[in-house]
Amino acid sequence: MRILSTLFFISGFAALVYQVVWQRTLFAIYGINIESVTVVVTAFMLGLGLGSLAGGAVSKDPRRPVVLLFAAVEATIGLFGAVSLPLFRGVGQATLTLSPPAVAFVTFLLILAPTMLMGSTLPLLVAHFTRLSKNVGRSVGLLYFINTLGSALASVVSVLVLLPRLGQGHAVHVAALLNLAAAATAFVLHQRQKGATSSLDSGDSSGETPSRTAELAR
Amino acid sequence: MSRRFPLTLAVALMAGFIALSYEILWYRAFSFVSWGRPTVFGLLLGCYLLGVALGSSGSRRFCREDDGDASGQERSLRALAAFVFLSDVAGFLVIPILARLAQYAWFPAFGVVAVSAGLLGAVLPLVAHFGIPADDRAGQRLSYVYLANILGSAAGSFLTGFVLMDVWSTQTISAFLGATGLVMVALLFLASRPSTPRAAVGLGTVVLAGVGAVFASPVLFEHLYERLLYKELYRPEMTLADVVENRHGVIAVNHYQQVYGGGAYDGAFNVSLVDDKNFIERAFAVSAIHPNPKNVLMVGLSSGSWAQVVAHLPGVEHLTVVEINPGYLELIAKHPHVASLLKNPKVDMVIDDGRRWLLRHPERKFDVIVMNTTYHFRAHATNLLSADFMEVARAHLLPGGLHYFNTTSSDDVQRTAATLFPHAMRIVNFMAVSDSPLTFNHARWERTLREMEIDGVPALDLNVPHQRDVLARLLGMGHTIEQHAYDKYGLEGRDDLLARTAGARLVTDDNMLCEWEDLLKFPKGADL
Numbered sequence: 117m118r119i120l121s122t123l124f125f126i127s128g129f130a131a132l133v134y135q136v137v138w139q140r141t142l143f144a145i146y147g148i149n150i151e152s153v154t155v156v157v158t159a160f161m162l163g164l165g166l167g168s169l170a171g172g173a174v175s176k177d178p179r180r181p182v183v184l185l186f187a188a189v190e191a192t193i194g195l196f197g198a199v200s201l202p203l204f205r206g207v208g209q210a211t212l213t214l215s216p217p218a219v220a221f222v223t224f225l226l227i228l229a230p231t232m233l234m235g236s237t238l239p240l241l242v243a244h245f246t247r248l249s250k251n252v253g254r255s256v257g258l259l260y261f262i263n264t265l266g267s268a269l270a271s272v273v274s275v276l277v278l279l280p281r282l283g284q285g286h287a288v289h290v291a292a293l294l295n296l297a298a299a300a301t302a303f304v305l306h307q308r309q310k311g312a313t314s315s316l317d318s319g320d321s322s323g324e325t326p327s328r329t330a331e332l333a334r
Numbered sequence: 335m336s337r338r339f340p341l342t343l344a345v346a347l348m349a350g351f352i353a354l355s356y357e358i359l360w361y362r363a364f365s366f367v368s369w370g371r372p373t374v375f376g377l378l379l380g381c382y383l384l385g386v387a388l389g390s391s392g393s394r395r396f397c398r399e400d401d402g403d404a405s406g407q408e409r410s411l412r413a414l415a416a417f418v419f420l421s422d423v424a425g426f427l428v429i430p431i432l433a434r435l436a437q438y439a440w441f442p443a444f445g446v447v448a449v450s451a452g453l454l455g456a457v458l459p460l461v462a463h464f465g466i467p468a469d470d471r472a473g474q475r476l477s478y479v480y481l482a483n484i485l486g487s488a489a490g491s492f493l494t495g496f497v498l499m500d501v502w503s504t505q506t507i508s509a510f511l512g513a514t515g516l517v518m519v520a521l522l523f524l525a526s527r528p529s530t531p532r533a534a535v536g537l538g539t540v541v542l543a544g545v546g547a548v549f550a551s552p553v554l555f556e557h558l559y560e561r562l563l564y565k566e567l568y569r570p571e572m573t574l575a576d577v578v579e580n581r582h583g584v585i586a587v588n589h590y591q592q593v594y595g596g597g598a599y600d601g602a603f604n605v606s607l608v609d610d611k612n613f614i615e616r617a618f619a620v621s622a623i624h625p626n627p628k629n630v631l632m633v634g635l636s637s638g639s640w641a642q643v644v645a646h647l648p649g650v651e652h653l654t655v656v657e658i659n660p661g662y663l664e665l666i667a668k669h670p671h672v673a674s675l676l677k678n679p680k681v682d683m684v685i686d687d688g689r690r691w692l693l694r695h696p697e698r699k700f701d702v703i704v705m706n707t708t709y710h711f712r713a714h715a716t717n718l719l720s721a722d723f724m725e726v727a728r729a730h731l732l733p734g735g736l737h738y739f740n741t742t743s744s745d746d747v748q749r750t751a752a753t754l755f756p757h758a759m760r761i762v763n764f765m766a767v768s769d770s771p772l773t774f775n776h777a778r779w780e781r782t783l784r785e786m787e788i789d790g791v792p793a794l795d796l797n798v799p800h801q802r803d804v805l806a807r808l809l810g811m812g813h814t815i816e817q818h819a820y821d822k823y824g825l826e827g828r829d830d831l832l833a834r835t836a837g838a839r840l841v842t843d844d845n846m847l848c849e850w851e852d853l854l855k856f857p858k859g860a861d862l
Contacts, residue, residue: 140714143714144689144716144722144843145693148658148687148717149582149686149687154491154492154496157491158488158491158492161487161488165485168480170477171473171477172474172475173474175474176471176473177470212694238480239476239480240473242473243476244473246472246473251468252463252472253396253397253459253460254397256459256476257393257394257459258391260387261387262387264387264455268387271383272380275375275853279372279850280853284843284844284846
């Protein structure tokens, strides 16, 4: 749990770096007038919300390997993050002259995939932690705390260190590296759990169902 | 479960709405007090999220395993009601406390944000604990609660940031959010099925808080923008002549006709070279640098003084002004020196982001692009001062075209401009850059100063001795370029400028260099 919590902290840190940098990039393209700001902020939120729904839907089956899914999500966010700025600028230039609703739709599509992935992680891990602790409030409180603490630190570090010293491009690369490192660690964690499950299976011929053994492994 | 879950969703929705609405209001106030320095956004968000994180962590101790029974649910609801009440009161008080602290040191107000956000942050785990059973579907149900919270936040962004801020003042919106929070408290408290005496005490407290807020609000928010603007210089007798609050920001005007956009000095209502409190000669200087500025674009309007001068320059046939905040038009209409600008057939006003407008109109070309840009260290100033933007501007210049803008004395910005363009000249703190040779034409300069009129009033009345002195000083300014010595209030050629700014770096969209100077140095009270 401690390792997974640390990874979720890193995930929250990276997510906020993306948010700060992506917003600035989109504002430079689409403007800092209130209409653009509202579109960008709302698109971020809707992406997170839809991602939460998706994560929740996936999490309800206890047989699903949550840690492996978390690793996959982090890896995908990291890969997207690494190419995000050229992608945003390219799409932004190509769609600049569209009507305001069309621009809003394009903005939403641009950040839909990564924000959905970001939004999916909380319900995934809450499901995992609740199965262990049997206490929703404490699971949500702990995970929300860890993830938000990472984001809080990222807010301050972004404006005091990352952006002033590295600029937008390298700041995003730092975030991408953090995501990929979190993904790799989660993958190793999953493999270890799988190994533990296999040993349990080999030492126990009682024929337990996959869901039961998966639960034991956690 | 069937009754609890809809209540859970409703609370998550409302909590998201209130939290994000307060965040928007707080950002407006913190941005105003700090002149919109980019670090403030990060620090405010950091404190807000730290508070939310600590609140969500602290709330765990209120989540007991035996809360599933009826008395446990009622206990959970009462804890929720208490947190919502405290967060509501704290959230309402953040801006008044910031305004009071501004007279001494406003930085501690970040701590108040963290406390308030902490109380708000406790709500989501508590409500999740109340409404979601600890079974295999916990993750899925949480996703609905989280979605409801996010939808509430999105509604806060839209309704408060987009609609309410256009019709109500900060004080009124704060009161509305406070009242909304109190209604939520009352509903949560009643849902916990309190005994009659408890209900009387609880609801009585809520009503008292509401009545207290109504009466205290005018006092708490009194002289809000005066306090945030003048800070340590504030005295109770100081009042602003005008304050325009809309969804685009806050514009304040003092009794000296100075304009403050988002808390930062943004020029003054003045077109006179004699009573010159805004270095308006820099606007007149366009006619010395460009021989025939027929078609001019101005990005940014503020007091309209610059636009008024440029619209009256010899040869100008058409002036397009792109301004992001329509609030300036309201103010211009009230000031006689510039009011005619709004009816001038040569002038077109466009409400839009300047950079976006240029990107969306590649076909529009100009003889001169003028920008009396805001301070280079304010958030998003890069959007108009980077090498990337200068390329955008260059693409909109006609042959022989001039890009002329305020660098607010940033060496980085001046060097960027002189590096990108083969022809460059500094005029006080402005840069004039072009792909064609630039000269400061003394004859045109003198003719403009002697003959130009604005709304029939001569720029200089040379029958008045003092005004003849002004003419002599301004004519002298045109010759400072020949001295090859740095004169802050004079002119400087490209070679001299590049030699002087050898240590400076190029500003790009990526490095946003000009915004990150003296990261934690915040402005003191506005000069009177």
